[in-house]
Amino acid sequence: MDKPTAGSLIKDYRTAAGMSQLDLACEADISQRHLSFVETGRTGPSRELLDLIAETLSLGQLDHNALLIAAGFAPVKRDAETNPAAKKMLDAAERMLGWQMPTPAVILREDWTLMGANDAARRLVNYFSPGPDLVSMKGLSTIQMIMEDRFLKDAIVNMDEIMAYMQSQLKFDASGTPLPTRVLDRDEDGPTAHLPLVLRRGDVEVAFETTLVTVGTARDAQIGEIRVETFFPANAAAAAFIESLLREAVA
Numbered sequence: 001m002d003k004p005t006a007g008s009l010i011k012d013y014r015t016a017a018g019m020s021q022l023d024l025a026c027e028a029d030i031s032q033r034h035l036s037f038v039e040t041g042r043t044g045p046s047r048e049l050l051d052l053i054a055e056t057l058s059l060g061q062l063d064h065n066a067l068l069i070a071a072g073f074a075p076v077k078r079d080a081e082t083n084p085a086a087k088k089m090l091d092a093a094e095r096m097l098g099w100q101m102p103t104p105a106v107i108l109r110e111d112w113t114l115m116g117a118n119d120a121a122r123r124l125v126n127y128f129s130p131g132p133d134l135v136s137m138k139g140l141s142t143i144q145m146i147m148e149d150r151f152l153k154d155a156i157v158n159m160d161e162i163m164a165y166m167q168s169q170l171k172f173d174a175s176g177t178p179l180p181t182r183v184l185d186r187d188e189d190g191p192t193a194h195l196p197l198v199l200r201r202g203d204v205e206v207a208f209e210t211t212l213v214t215v216g217t218a219r220d221a222q223i224g225e226i227r228v229e230t231f232f233p234a235n236a237a238a239a240a241f242i243e244s245l246l247r248e249a250v251a
Helices: 006-016 021-028 032-040 047-056 061-070 084-100 119-128 142-147 159-169 236-250
Strands: 105-109 114-117 170-172 178-180 197-201 204-215 226-233
Touching (some): 006 021, 006 061, 021 032, 021 047, 047 061, 084 105, 084 114, 084 204, 084 226, 105 119, 114 119, 119 236, 142 159, 204 236, 226 236
Antiparallel strands (some): 105 114, 105 226
16 A cells, blocks of 8 residues: 555545635635645645644644654654643543443544543453453553454454454555544544444354544644544343343452
8 A cells, every 4th residue: 555645645634624725725824836736746845834734624633643744754742641631531531431331431542542441341352352351451452452363353253344444544654554543524523333343252242333422622632532432232132241241240
């Protein structure tokens, strides 16, 4: 797969936002001719221009960094856990994990790194993973959870469907490293339907419908999006299975 250029990424993000070149140029107060030259690669963008475009398009940290890296600049690094502007968002997301019990739920950064999980989610992953039980899933990548043998790889029944979806969400940075981009549609403010997840271990097969909810906005907190993904049992059997896992914890 060809590595994206800064110009091609700008065009992708502009198109996804429903903006023409003229729209973006007017909003950013730059000339359309200059923007056209950047998008086609005839002119290399400055870091200041990329920052301006990212702000104009309300890009999250991950997409902003994708622009910078593609143009050869160092990415912006902000620590969501210690950023004062993000504290209220993280606190709200953590409260949501408790409210979702007994339904499994996790907190995700925009780069799909897990920032937290409720007890139901931990027990679900531990049941279907062959490796040692996880006390915490914090810091793990969703990509790791899906693709590594020690986690859920062998338990996911609809792996082809999930991998096809994930491939559609992956770009590559300047070094060729997979770079996940945001999952939510740009015009979507509320809960967004995600892929179904079907897990099997021996004779036990359970299915979940998932939703993603953004907590606050990346622009407000000056970080990548903080999202809560909830795994709703798709049928009575899955609901009973989750209840049994939690009863074992109490017994």
